Amino acid sequence: MNHIYIKPDNWSIIEEGFDAERVKSSESLMSIGNGAMGQRANFEEHYSGETFQGSYVAGVYYPDKTRVGWWKNGYPEYFAKVLNAPNWIGINVTINGEQLDLAKCTKVEHFRRELNMKEGWLSRSFTATLQNSIEVKVDTKRFLSLEIDEVGAIEYNVTPLNSDAQIDFTPYLDSGITNEDTNWDDKFWDVLNVNHEGEQAYIVSRTMKTDFYVCTSMQTQVSLNGEALNQEKTVSDTIDKVSFTYKNQVSKGGTITMTKFGGYTADRNHDKNELIAVAKKTLSKVTAMGFDTLLKTQKEAWAKIWEMADISIEGDVAAQQGIRFNIFHLNQTYLGKDARLNIGPKGFTGEKYGGSTYWDTEAYCIPFYMATKDQNVAKSLLEYRYNHLEKAIENAQKLGFSNGAALYPMVTMNGEECHNEWEITFEEIHRNGAIAFAIYNYFRFTGDYSYIPEKGLEVLIGIARFWQQRATFSTAKNKYVILGVTGPNEYENNVNNNWYTNYIAKWCINYALENIEKVKEGFHDDYERVKGKTKITDNELDLWKKVADDMYFPFSEEKNIYLQQDGFLDKELITVADLPHSQRPINQKWSWDRILRSPYIKQADTLQGMYFFEDDFSTEELERHFDFYEPFTVHESSLSPCVHSIQAAKLGRVEQAYEFYLRTSRLDLDDYNHEVEEGLHITSMAGTWMSIVEGFGGMRIKDDMLSFEPKIPNQWDSYSFKINFRNQILKINITKEGTKFQLDGNDQIDILVKGKKVTISPNNMVTV
């Protein structure tokens, strides 16, 4: 269901009016997270309407048994599912004995939710009339602490408006939860221990198969008109649930408040026998601080993030809200503190797709994290793949490769493949290329070469070996070909010589060869270690070179363009503009064969290659390819509009770039794909950031310098962003009149602006 109802606002996501049809969409849009845990915007109190309950603990997953129609050799046995964790937010409320339930109230008015992105909290308020005619006002606020990332805090206020009332709170923990997305309706959690002490309660549970131990805990406190109460409570504990009930007489106009702290301690971070002890300590600490003090740390922490990561846009509130929404959710999902984590496609906002890591991380997310955080964050993301190299080699072995060839998984949680469609799992192998490209990109941006001799070179060798083995020699073409692949455009399956795949394969081999040489020359010990470990020989490298040198690229002389794959021009080349609207989106209207034989492109493919390797192509070449391919592109992947926005901007087509920008930045806010209730498209949010910084801003690294080609959409007065470039912060403010650069650092730097070198000294604004 497509709902456009979010109010325009520079810093907040605001919903007004209660509509049961929107509940699941808002639950996604207003999800909160702190990198370690996440929570969909489910109501605290019981809600009997349609809802998608989701509480997530980073890195805790379940290996759901694979479901396939027809088994193929090499399919993974399981699919790592993002796991709904035990509920810690629940607070049931009864008013004169009647349960507060927005689906059953006779009237709900003044319903308003605000996700305040600037400060990192979610509030909700409404007045409701229950079936017993009592009218209450409810105000809640909650956040997941950035400062102490194992807890969240909720303040839940109820005021009876038309009479005195008995208002009972039943805060609870519940481990008897199910997953929205399961293959076989299996139970995912074993409950080990349900316990309570004083105003605290704990449930220790363990995920089945993966044996993650998690303690879900809470501490509660009731106040009346701001005064803490110390009244008696009733405790109920069952096999998988524990609750406290506090009974309160509240006078008309008085406000009763439940303050609840809660969250998760997991054996990923603590000894599994210490989970309750750690939870106790943490809860006691935040209770002592109190809700307001903890909230203050939250605002400060978010201010610090925004200080570096914000992009401000003047004159266009929709565009402003869009980019902040994207940046906010990226930071809620991944903060770079834990090298075992990655950026899941739905973050902490839903379960679909499973797994946590796609090529999205390397192709779309790393530039954002690299430019807006300390460079160690990007390095962590690279190391994540280094740590999975052995599993990538095993994965390639399963598919018949040998000698240390590595094929990284399409989707993974722990390095093992989780996807199970042959055309993706076995054939969408271009993913390997993005992983090598990210190594190059990291070095290009940070100038930090150390990662390559230490770790990256082994990854590059495994990947190059894969490409050399995967390419086969075509006697007919007298060239190396790569048969049977799926390119980034997943609306083509099992094609031959996907240009993008062949191009990145060749590039990967050459880049590996270049770095073997560099490490050999400059890092003798590393070279010897890597050589001993990988057993590369000159003969093998010669073979690589032969494959790279003689790689085949499909090309049309007539059109003067590279073909997306062999035979592309045999299709009926009817552009998207001539496709009836009733047929869109084609992935919902057409059977798969029809999509496959059509010329329609889901997301940038040839153009993605020209984005990665733009220095290899002239602007005229890019323009020809853009003009040929974009008209066939349906942009039915969330990852499509951002790359097209960047390319359009590069071609000086700012208005077109702006349209793509709006589409990428408000994809979820305006629910373009009619699916926001399933969760948000987190990884494409980094593409939104790129479409401003690399698209309109035209930021690149050229000759080891930051380079800009600033452009600005008509709709905007100005926009600003910051880049953390080699430990100095450059602030860029682009207006229609010119661009201002200001450096926060110690050393002057040279940058390129429209190809001209400009020297920027610390704390000295330069206008170009």
Place this chain on the structure above:
Amino acid sequence: MNHIYIKPDNWSIIEEGFDAERVKSSESLMSIGNGAMGQRANFEEHYSGETFQGSYVAGVYYPDKTRVGWWKNGYPEYFAKVLNAPNWIGINVTINGEQLDLAKCTKVEHFRRELNMKEGWLSRSFTATLQNSIEVKVDTKRFLSLEIDEVGAIEYNVTPLNSDAQIDFTPYLDSGITNEDTNWDDKFWDVLNVNHEGEQAYIVSRTMKTDFYVCTSMQTQVSLNGEALNQEKTVSDTIDKVSFTYKNQVSKGGTITMTKFGGYTADRNHDKNELIAVAKKTLSKVTAMGFDTLLKTQKEAWAKIWEMADISIEGDVAAQQGIRFNIFHLNQTYLGKDARLNIGPKGFTGEKYGGSTYWDTEAYCIPFYMATKDQNVAKSLLEYRYNHLEKAIENAQKLGFSNGAALYPMVTMNGEECHNEWEITFEEIHRNGAIAFAIYNYFRFTGDYSYIPEKGLEVLIGIARFWQQRATFSTAKNKYVILGVTGPNEYENNVNNNWYTNYIAKWCINYALENIEKVKEGFHDDYERVKGKTKITDNELDLWKKVADDMYFPFSEEKNIYLQQDGFLDKELITVADLPHSQRPINQKWSWDRILRSPYIKQADTLQGMYFFEDDFSTEELERHFDFYEPFTVHESSLSPCVHSIQAAKLGRVEQAYEFYLRTSRLDLDDYNHEVEEGLHITSMAGTWMSIVEGFGGMRIKDDMLSFEPKIPNQWDSYSFKINFRNQILKINITKEGTKFQLDGNDQIDILVKGKKVTISPNNMVTV
């Protein structure tokens, strides 16, 4: 598990010695059927070892909810499963209170099973020593009556050998059965009524969702030393099972016999409220006849079948046993009595694949039934598809086709598609061609044109419309192309311009055009009716013609061969001979992508086309294509060796043809594919028949005459078969010295032998 243990015998399938490892394989090999019901060779008495229980009622199926990894638009909601029906064969036996169970006896000797194909019965005998030291001899015989096809009969004899013993029989009916092959472990049957009267018992059950009502019934009788007993019995009935227990004191050396009649009455054939009444009547009838009399009718009925269908081979018992095994199972599966039925890929021998009808029926089975039965049987098989035409049009509509274009399902039970892999369901569209080809083949063989104006033309129009819409114009090639298909060789998916598919598409259009003309000229009323119904216009037919005339066929000038598909020569062309044995079968050793990019061919594809349309190609052309493609063919489809046997014979390569013949005829007997325990490959058995008659015999229809090019493998002294050609029976006996023809009919006919016309007069043997 591959077991080769069947004794060579001209007429029987014989197993000697008990081996628990073979139980499931023998259960398949020794399955019995009568066209209306079928029964795997499960033991009557309890068996606690590994077994695959299967009892089947023709035409009774369950629409199992589809299971897929990733849903695609257009997938069917369900997959029609062959259903395990309630057990009627069970007879538990206790000896001095200990249950007879071959898995638990201390000794089993003289175990022997015989499936007597000549007479259509299965026997089993053994002596077993129980844990209580009693030694018994057991002799059983059973068959499913061809004469009265709703019953089977079992005679079960037990003789205590080393002491007197109490031998109790508990014959039962059991509806609490499960299916070997289910997607979601659903229950398939609702039990409605468990009942008994006298020595009869009945269970009425109903399939879930499809609502087939079936009464499973039995009547039992105990005899001692051949004398019927009238002793008391105990009756037990539970919610889904009914059993009688007869207690018998048997002296050492005496024989106690349980005679059990049982089977199914189904509402496909009777009013659902009459099922028990019909069962009662039928059981009473066969009980009155007695086991031996019913068995006599069985022998007579099989003699009649063999009289026409037998192929005798002198001098090669393995080859003889193979072909009779194939002919026997084909006749057990389908007798052509019921136009709603078809030839399931596993017949009544297993559940795998689901559905009952594949293109196998038209491509492989129709020639066998056409030549060995009354021509109405083949006509029934054609009508089956005519009756499904509306559903084929709906199926095509789901995939975006219009205006009455028809796409027949890949797999079906009632006309609706049941398969759910996009590369098959949506893309293996060549199946449509075989359905049109069968219409042509039927007319060619029988000379009966009436089917085309009455029914066939509508099918041909629907199919031609599909091909015209499915082909698209390639500006680059200036030809019509068919993109994104899977040919008969399923080791290629989503290829462009599969030669076989393009060829049969063109042929279908031309054949439809030709028949529209013929019907227009010769069958005015039919033409008007069909024109009114299908609304064909001259404009539309012009469009068809354009597509057929300008169809593209991939061809290699260099090799002077048609290419299986675009780009075939880009593969690494390593022949199967150079593939290490450890890599075979590739479908068990390789991941799917590796199979797809390899040149390996699962079954005849280009060569299948050259089989169907052999008159369009010279022998030299066939030879070139055979020599190119066969070396890449792994024959991992049961349908592969037969076509290759025919083609090799045509090329005069009799020894190679013989190798392929053995492989097709003994595929299941010698368990080439290590899977016989799942059931037999019924449809390919008709290919075995073709490999003798069309391969060695070289039978064709030429110039409206039967034509032969007789050849004989060195290993054979002679072979004989009969052909029902236009209601006269021609007997052919081929020896190394010459071929004898004898006609059983009233009118002399001309035939071609090695291209020369020979006149055969009734009852006058001619030797050529």
